[in-house]
Amino acid sequence: MSDITTQDGHRELTLDSALTIYTAADTKLQLVGALQGALELHLNLSQIEEFDCAGLQLLLAVSQEAQRQNIRFSIEGATAAVTDVVQMLGLNGQLPFGGLH
């Protein structure tokens, strides 16, 4: 299960196993919710085993949205599943990765 902890607008969201076309709709709702009223959002992807373009688009959109709202956004613990896709599509540097798995 995904897991969100909140403390004074500082949020940490851990996404579970898959971030793909199959889960994208649900994940989007979670992410939108997590961004609402947040000052900082840390996304933990260490559980992600499956990742595709739908997931990637979502991360990109969240990243842009966070930037627009001046929310500090970071991604932690990205697994190989995630980084493979990001590298393949030449998106290194487009997403705020920190603490690579």
Add this chain to the structure above:
Amino acid sequence: MNLDSIIGTFLAESRELLQQMEDALLQIEQSPDDPELINAIFRAAHTIKGSSGLFGYDAIVAFTHVAESVLDRVRAGEVRFDSELIALMLQVGDHLGGLIDWLADGHDLADVSVETRATDAELITCLKRYLEEAPTAATAPQAAESDHTEARTASGETASHHWHLSLRFGADTLRSGMDPTSFLRYMATFGTVAHVEPVLEHLPALDKLDPEACYIGLELAFVSDADQATIDGTFEFVRDESSIEIIPPHSPLTAFASLLQLRQDEGDEQLQRLLRCGSLTEAEWLQLQTPAVVAESDTTSMSTFGSDDAKSDFPTLAAGNTSPASVATTDNAKAAKAGKEAQRGGGDSNLIRVDAAKLDQLINLVGELIIAGANTRMLAQRSGMLEMNESAETLSRLVEEVRDSALTLRMVQIGATFNRFQRVVRDVSKELGKDIVLQVSGGETELDKTVVEKIGDPLTHLVRNAMDHGIEPAEQRLANGKSAQGVVRLNAYHEAGGIVIEVSDDGGGLNPQKIMAKAVQRGLASEGQPLSDKEIFNLIFEPGFSTADQISNLSGRGVGMDVVKRNITALRGTVELDSKLGQGTCVRIRLPLTLAIIDGFLISVGQASYVVPLDMVEECIELPGKGLENQEFLDLRGDVLPFIRLRQLFADDSTPPRRENVVVVRYAGIRAGLVVDQLLGEFQTVIKPLGKVFAQVPALSGFTILGSGAVALILDIPGLLAQVTHNDNRAGLASSQLNQVNHLRSNAQ
């Protein structure tokens, strides 16, 4: 749904597509530049390739791809459909049909015969010729062409050694199970992606984002020795909804100009991406911006770019399977295509593919329903309850409607069958060296699908016969004052509850004397037998008759016409021939509309009931009481009407009633009366075939079950009328036949 049934659908669809392709190819002979037809042909090839790919029939994909590439060039106006290319494409269709049949028989494509492989290779070689040919002069001349050519020659070709791929995926790409990454992974199997530029401009803000839509685009620099076909093939399943542009190495600068034009909405960023990919250098970009070229890109539409490219002489370009010009799809073309797809989609969605066996079952059930309904109706009448009667009447009316609509389900237009003969005529006229055209009319006439299926062979024979024996050689035609081009006509129309199909030619016609002589020689007629011309002509349907002086490999072996007649008789139809010496021949086939259920007219003689097909009944009159005892004609308002006494015909010993009736029937222009006891009125008749034992009885065509459960015999009116015209049979049926009839009748009582 299991795989077998999907493959079954694939095979059926492919055959249909090949048929469409063939039809279009034959039509295109008349109008070689009709874009509709060219598109139809292309679409057929394209779809077959696509679905073959789905099932992993790589041999078909590889073969069709080459054909498709040629067709693509035709579509782009670089190659024109001449008779040679049409002939080649027809062969391509035949070859594909052969492969499909091979698959349908449950074989593996890997096991095809050596000949098939040879054909495959030969056709590919022929097709490739169209791809290699420098694409010159084929396109329509354009104004200001020379100016443009000069401008472009100055712009030259790009230096990059890699392919450039510009990919914008359709919104549904992810939903349909494709992922841009999977394309990249696949491409890595035959090349190296040197540089990737993601295109993120189309990604909306988070709140507008449809999480399942695809927004990401890619610009790729791809190093590979693969040919365009392989690279093209990667995007086979997304091509329709996506914008996929593939630019081969060393393409002319204009290819990139077109690309930038196409990606106009992405502005400068797209240019930067091209530069970062190394597909375009700064210097080349500056060169592109030279006024001449810019002017060109402003004034000329995308499509002109395409054809201009094709005309410029870049050898590397022509060596590829398809030029970038044909790869670059213009917005206009795309819009037109989308429109057409929509149209097609609309048409398709109104159609359901149903197993013919299910329809047969439905018709059978409707048949049983009619019988059961008749029974209910009879019981209701017997009960004397008014309300019950009313309800039974409503029921039978509804059953009748159900019957009609069930039967129309099986009705198909004969046009498709007729059009197939375009090919036959084309091939045979080439083979015979005669110039013959086929004229088709009445294609919208509908008849039962089973009949349509079974009529194909007899028709083929008749058409071939007409071409081989009917139409004279050109010199003879000219000598006889006819045009050199012979005409074979196929016509169909409805007549008296049946359909008439005519196969006619404007050839030499038949010589009755010659036929008579032959018939005497073959022992089919005796010398001096007084026969009308019509009777003589119809002798050629007798087994073992052929008038051809020379036996050709098409017909003339004398096994034809009698087989034709037998096939048609098996469909409860008749065939006759009309001919005028020197003017032509017409073979007329009459077929019942359906094989299963008819509207009948119920009559009775003694205790037995008989059914006459209602369509053939003209009127009913009372038999004039006196003076006809030994006569076989009566006076019907001044006309002579021959009649048959059914009581006599079936040797019914019962006493005739005081008043007898005459049912006047007409078939194929002959009119006769049937003398019966009682007229029982209209009756929905489900035709049940008689067993083999009774197959020889000429006066009966089947039986049906009445509401009471009794059996009624269906009279074979064409057979009976034939007896009226042959006086010698008037005496009645032979005793052995009578025994059979009596047996049947006793069952019926």
